[in-house]
Every structure is written in C-alpha cells, then in structure tokens.
Amino acid sequence: MSAQSAPLFGNVSRSRTPAQQLRDLLQRNPDEMLLMPCCYDGLSAKLVERAGFELTFMSGFSVAGSKGLPDTGLLSYEEMRQRVTEITSVISIPLIADADGGYGNAINVKRTIHGYAAAGAAGLLLEDQVLPKRCGHTRGKAVVSREEAISRMQAAVDARDAGSDIVIIGRTDAAACVSFEEALERARIFLELGADMTFVEAPRSERELAMYCESVGGMKLVNCLEGGDTPILPPQRLEELGFKLAAYPLSLLSSSIKAMEVTLAALRSGDPAGVEPHLVPFEDVRSIVGFDEYDKQQQRYKV
Known part of the structure; x- marks a missing residue:
C-alpha cells in the first residue's frame, strides 16, 4: 500500500455523513471483507489512513493502554467521546468507535449514540458485558441478562432512528460467560432489533468461527487479537467464512510499545x-x- 497524505484537519467538507460513507463501503461488494487496523489516537489513525486502509476502529483496549491503564472500564464516556473527536478531526476515512456497554443504563446508551454520532463516528460497537467491563480476551468478565442486553440494543436503535445516524455493531461476550449457543442467539436477537452488524467475541476455534457465520445472518465482524483466544486466520479464509470486517485491535499499540x-x-x-x-x-x-x-x-x- 502506498502512503498518502491526509488534510491537516481531516475532511471537514464531506458530501456524505460518516455513517453514509461507512455504509457505502460495507455495501460496495457483498462478498468483500475489509481489513480494519485499530487506532487509539489522532496519530495512529492518520497512519492507518496514510497506509491506504479505507476505515479504522478506535480500540477501547488501546485507548486505555495509551493512557497507561488496563482495559477494565476505567475510562468514562466523556474521555472516550473526546478521543473520538480527536481522531475524526484529523482523518477522512470512517471511524468505528468502541462504546463498551453504553456507560450506564438504556438512557445512557442513547446519550452515547447521540454523542458519538455528533463527534463524527461513523459507527460504534455496543456490548453486553456487566459494567465495568473488561477486555474480551481476559478472565473475570461477565455479561448482563439477555433482557438487559435487549434493552441496551433497543435504546441504541431508537437513538439511531431518531436522527443520530450511526452504524451499530452489536457485540456479545456470552460465549465465554454463558455458552457459545447463547452468544449466537444474542447475535441473532441484535439483528432482529435493528443492529447493522454483529460481533461474537472470542470464538476459540475455526469451527466456532464457521458456526457463527453459518447460523447468524447479516454482516459480521471478527476480532484478530494476536495472542488472544481466537485463532488468527488469513484474511482470504475469513472472507471465505463470510466475515465483513476483520479488526486488528492491538497490532498498532503492541508494535509501538516494542x-x-x-x-x-x-x-x-x-x-x-x-x-x-x-x-x-x-x-x-x-x-x-x-x-x-x-x-x-x-x-x-x-x-
């Protein structure tokens, strides 16, 4: 990929909203999978765009790590929203941002949707962990009841449909906390409620990755965390399985530390x-x- 320069303050004269830009990418070719290196600040996001990638993701783990903190729910909604603004102000490609569990109850979730959209995020990832949450590839995490997970997702969809246009990715950590079957069922429910995409965190084998793609419709995201619980498969194989986005959440943070x-x-x-x-x-x-x-x-x- 060839390096390319970006405007000093990003593309502030977009003819389409960030969410529309992202949807255009996702709908461009139904069978195409997009690689998505994850950023954590303005500089890392600029480097992703400069390298020729078409979108990026603001990793909660990496944002916390850039502050010298573990990904254990220590960062507030406002800290994360400010980081979204920092990133979107210097890039032209769409940004998907980690929104954890929405930072509170269903009303907090609606505020998060409105705030992230206003900050320029094209999409966000909303999960079903108990607050405070943890990195999905660490021990000690727990998920809320299915009913509460539904409440969060319904609030997010309501906020999006009320005018804060943003692509919603429904994440579930139920595979490690309840069962893989429960994770698949929650993903199906998120789609029925109106989520644009789903993400089942930490499948432990290629077979589980395939089961996810075979049993859940719609677009799907896979998390490629080096050293994590999910096997790192070649992009071509992930595309064959049926994934739409492949996120690499720690590649930039880890390499920068080294x-x-x-x-x-x-x-x-x-x-x-x-x-x-x-x-x-x-x-x-x-x-x-x-x-x-x-x-x-x-x-x-x-x-």
Missing part, C-alpha cells in the same frame, strides 16, 4: 548512534504530523 522499548534500550546503552536505525526520518515525521499541510495553508493567509 518500537519504543527498543529505542529506549538503545538510548540507555549510551550510544545515541544506535537509535538511528529505529527512527523515521525527521522530514517524514514532520510530514506525517502535518507540518507540510500547515505551511501550505499558512501561505494562503500570509500577512
């Missing part, structure tokens, strides 16, 4: 020259963060 640790070790060694092989050239850093576009715009308003 790169920083390697660089810090080189600095600690007392040999500054040893740092150079791990760095992007300064002119590229300046371009990526927006100096070139800033200088070009500044010329227009030069006094």
Whole structure:
C-alpha cells in the first residue's frame, strides 16, 4: 500500500455523513471483507489512513493502554467521546468507535449514540458485558441478562432512528460467560432489533468461527487479537467464512510499545548512534504530523 497524505484537519467538507460513507463501503461488494487496523489516537489513525486502509476502529483496549491503564472500564464516556473527536478531526476515512456497554443504563446508551454520532463516528460497537467491563480476551468478565442486553440494543436503535445516524455493531461476550449457543442467539436477537452488524467475541476455534457465520445472518465482524483466544486466520479464509470486517485491535499499540522499548534500550546503552536505525526520518515525521499541510495553508493567509 502506498502512503498518502491526509488534510491537516481531516475532511471537514464531506458530501456524505460518516455513517453514509461507512455504509457505502460495507455495501460496495457483498462478498468483500475489509481489513480494519485499530487506532487509539489522532496519530495512529492518520497512519492507518496514510497506509491506504479505507476505515479504522478506535480500540477501547488501546485507548486505555495509551493512557497507561488496563482495559477494565476505567475510562468514562466523556474521555472516550473526546478521543473520538480527536481522531475524526484529523482523518477522512470512517471511524468505528468502541462504546463498551453504553456507560450506564438504556438512557445512557442513547446519550452515547447521540454523542458519538455528533463527534463524527461513523459507527460504534455496543456490548453486553456487566459494567465495568473488561477486555474480551481476559478472565473475570461477565455479561448482563439477555433482557438487559435487549434493552441496551433497543435504546441504541431508537437513538439511531431518531436522527443520530450511526452504524451499530452489536457485540456479545456470552460465549465465554454463558455458552457459545447463547452468544449466537444474542447475535441473532441484535439483528432482529435493528443492529447493522454483529460481533461474537472470542470464538476459540475455526469451527466456532464457521458456526457463527453459518447460523447468524447479516454482516459480521471478527476480532484478530494476536495472542488472544481466537485463532488468527488469513484474511482470504475469513472472507471465505463470510466475515465483513476483520479488526486488528492491538497490532498498532503492541508494535509501538516494542518500537519504543527498543529505542529506549538503545538510548540507555549510551550510544545515541544506535537509535538511528529505529527512527523515521525527521522530514517524514514532520510530514506525517502535518507540518507540510500547515505551511501550505499558512501561505494562503500570509500577512
């Protein structure tokens, strides 16, 4: 994929809403699966777009990690909404954002839908975990009753249909907490209620991935977390199974941690020259963060 530059402040003159942009992508080719690297701040999102990907996802795990915190429900609705605004203001591609369990009861869910849509999110992921939630590939998580999960999803659909257009992905963690059959049933119910897509978290085998695709209609998302519970299959195989989106939630956060640790070790060694092989050239850093576009715009308003 070739690098491409993005406007300094994203595409603020969209002719279509972010949700419409995302739906166009999803409907472009029914059999096509889209790869979706996950970002966690403005810089990582710009890099995803620069690499040529057509959409990105704001990973809750990675946002928490960027603050030096575990993904255990410590971040508030407002912290997450602000991060959505930070990201959508500097990219032109659609952003799907992690909305955890909606940050409270059904009324909180409606507020989250309205807030995320107003912040520029094209879509969001709403889950059925008990609050405070945990990363789906860790132990100790629990899900709400089926009735409460239905209440959350109904509130989300009502808010979307009331004018806050956004693509809703219904996530269930019931496979690990109740049974895989319960997870499949909840996914089917989410679709019946009006969710645009479903996501069954942490299938443990290719067979379970296939069962999900065979028994649940509509569009489906698969989570490709390196080192997690779900096997990492080649994109072509995931597409054959029937998935629409393949999310890579920790690839950028994990690789950035490794790169920083390697660089810090080189600095600690007392040999500054040893740092150079791990760095992007300064002119590229300046371009990526927006100096070139800033200088070009500044010329227009030069006094």
